[in-house]
Amino acid sequence: MASKSKENYDLKATKDLLSQYLEIGQQKKEIKFPEDTIKIEDLPVKNTIIRINELVDKLVQVIYTTGRPSIKLPSRSGSNIIWDEENDLLLLGKQIVEKHFHSLTSVVDITRLMKVLEKIYELLKTNDYATKREIFYTAVKLFQDQKNSDKNIEDISTMLYTIRNSTHIIAAPRGACVGKLRIRDGTEIIDLERIGSGYWQVSTMLDEIDIIESDAEFILVIEKDAAMMRLNKHKFWEKYPSILITAQGVGNVAVRMFLKRLSKELNLPVFSLVDSDPYGHYIHSVYLRGSKRLSYESPFLATPNIKLLGVLTKDLDEYKIPQEARIPMNSNDIKRIKDMLNEKFVKKNKKWEADLNLALKLKIKAEIQAFTSHGFNFLADKYLPTKLTTGDWI
Amino acid sequence: MKIFYKNNKNIDGGIVQLIDKEKMMDWSPEIPIVIIENYRKDHLSRFTNNKLRSEINKHLDELIKDVAIPLMAKGLETENSEERLTLLTRLEEITRKKTEMAKPIIPYLEKLLKDENEKIKKLAQKALNNFEKAKKKKQLEQMRKKMEQLEKDWLEEKVSNEEYASERKKLLKLQAEIGD
Numbered sequence: 001m002a003s004k005s006k007e008n009y010d011l012k013a014t015k016d017l018l019s020q021y022l023e024i025g026q027q028k029k030e031i032k033f034p035e036d037t038i039k040i041e042d043l044p045v046k047n048t049i050i051r052i053n054e055l056v057d058k059l060v061q062v063i064y065t066t067g068r069p070s071i072k073l074p075s076r077s078g079s080n081i082i083w084d085e086e087n088d089l090l091l092l093g094k095q096i097v098e099k100h101f102h103s104l105t106s107v108v109d110i111t112r113l114m115k116v117l118e119k120i121y122e123l124l125k126t127n128d129y130a131t132k133r134e135i136f137y138t139a140v141k142l143f144q145d146q147k148n149s150d151k152n153i154e155d156i157s158t159m160l161y162t163i164r165n166s167t168h169i170i171a172a173p174r175g176a177c178v179g180k181l182r183i184r185d186g187t188e189i190i191d192l193e194r195i196g197s198g199y200w201q202v203s204t205m206l207d208e209i210d211i212i213e214s215d216a217e218f219i220l221v222i223e224k225d226a227a228m229m230r231l232n233k234h235k236f237w238e239k240y241p242s243i244l245i246t247a248q249g250v251g252n253v254a255v256r257m258f259l260k261r262l263s264k265e266l267n268l269p270v271f272s273l274v275d276s277d278p279y280g281h282y283i284h285s286v287y288l289r290g291s292k293r294l295s296y297e298s299p300f301l302a303t304p305n306i307k308l309l310g311v312l313t314k315d316l317d318e319y320k321i322p323q324e325a326r327i328p329m330n331s332n333d334i335k336r337i338k339d340m341l342n343e344k345f346v347k348k349n350k351k352w353e354a355d356l357n358l359a360l361k362l363k364i365k366a367e368i369q370a371f372t373s374h375g376f377n378f379l380a381d382k383y384l385p386t387k388l389t390t391g392d393w394i
Numbered sequence: 395m396k397i398f399y400k401n402n403k404n405i406d407g408g409i410v411q412l413i414d415k416e417k418m419m420d421w422s423p424e425i426p427i428v429i430i431e432n433y434r435k436d437h438l439s440r441f442t443n444n445k446l447r448s449e450i451n452k453h454l455d456e457l458i459k460d461v462a463i464p465l466m467a468k469g470l471e472t473e474n475s476e477e478r479l480t481l482l483t484r485l486e487e488i489t490r491k492k493t494e495m496a497k498p499i500i501p502y503l504e505k506l507l508k509d510e511n512e513k514i515k516k517l518a519q520k521a522l523n524n525f526e527k528a529k530k531k532k533q534l535e536q537m538r539k540k541m542e543q544l545e546k547d548w549l550e551e552k553v554s555n556e557e558y559a560s561e562r563k564k565l566l567k568l569q570a571e572i573g574d
Contacts, residue, residue, distance in 0.1 A: 010406075015405055015406065018405055018409075019405055022397065022405070022409075182433070182437060184425075184429055186425075187424075187425055187428045187429065187432075187488065187492070188432075189429060189432050189433060189436070189437065191437065210413065210417070210421070211395070211413065212412070212413050212429065212433060213410065213411065213412045213413065213433065213437070214395075214410075214411050215400070215408060215409060215410045215411070217405070217408070217409065241408060265395055265417075266395060266411055267395075
């Protein structure tokens, strides 16, 4: 199946979906979350500072009156993570945990928590940002391991009922974006079509970024940097007006938040292109409904209308991927597929369930790059346009 | 986002989505003007369809009229002089770095020349001077080009000594005025 670059595809199915989304977008439906879930807000600096002040005032008051202060925060344990079927999101329930200052078992945890709170306050007051790693290095002896400071950062976000970005603790930059998009960063307009052979690195300070204009008709999220490079080199986004974005694996907070904003503001169809393996499906699921660890941020991070464009297990035969480009699954892969098949959101999606069952039956996986066996440009010239034209997605 | 159709209200011809008024309302007061004018100057020419360009231009005009100017005017009219000074400092910087794009704010700066606060008056004057300086720089550039030709003509004795000296004097005077 050789690549024929002269073939023309009208992307009919994608355009039909775009029409539908633009119409829905005009109606601006407000999302209602279930009553048994907590409400998390994206706060401006001023309001986050107010929440910290209120929290500390209450603590001081309790210290003066009873001498036995404690902090209450929503539990982030598995039993408190709820799948909201209507909005297709993983959300945090209303279970509360209490951390006591006077208990020997929690004194270290509380001290760490207060240290992180102090650092967040400092960042907000000076309108500065820090990465999780930097927070760890503000008190190495106290935190001992970055896992501890990371956990405290998440505790504080939930304690303040806000997202991590509102605390000015940001992820290390990892994502890249290119295509038919113009954004504002401060007083500059960045044109993502005019950045040479490279990409725009998705900023972790997203509150300083705004979408100015786009003439894209869909967004393609790509798992692999190599596939992104190939499509960019080919100027795929120019031939098929689109925005390409990659996070080199599971999308970090900045990439997922940026994608969410693109999808919400532009009302464009969003597709994911991942490896045909359980990890690829997992990456898609994280973009789709959020991760369990950051379930409290799901409404700000998840893109519930993202479609799994490929690479599906059934595509391996349909696009005649040679046997030597297919890899046998190991026991971990099989376990992961079985775990995914047990997820409620997979069971609800029959096409997804069928493809995972097929993978389980065949016990094979393949990378996006497997298409190279038909030529370097097969992905851009044949596979993607065919799928986007016929609507062959999950 | 405001949607424009590249061809006959049909997505088959392609769409353009441009920021709308509502979204821009949340920005700092000094930013919309610069961004709108920057977009108009550097990005609008990508579209070859005249009708589309004219529709987008109309939307940009509305953004200036309904968002950028009112936001900035509101910021400059606030009673908090600290906030006014901060905004004016940013505006002064913009008039220095992006003079062309900041032109719509000239009338507002002129109004501030009568302000009671000396610091505000001074900053407004400084910002207005930036426009004047940019205008003169443009003149200087044109004059230099003219002088290059004039010098050739003078060497070939096509131009009189008096005419050359008079033009040269004008150039030197302008150079001195803007400290070039």
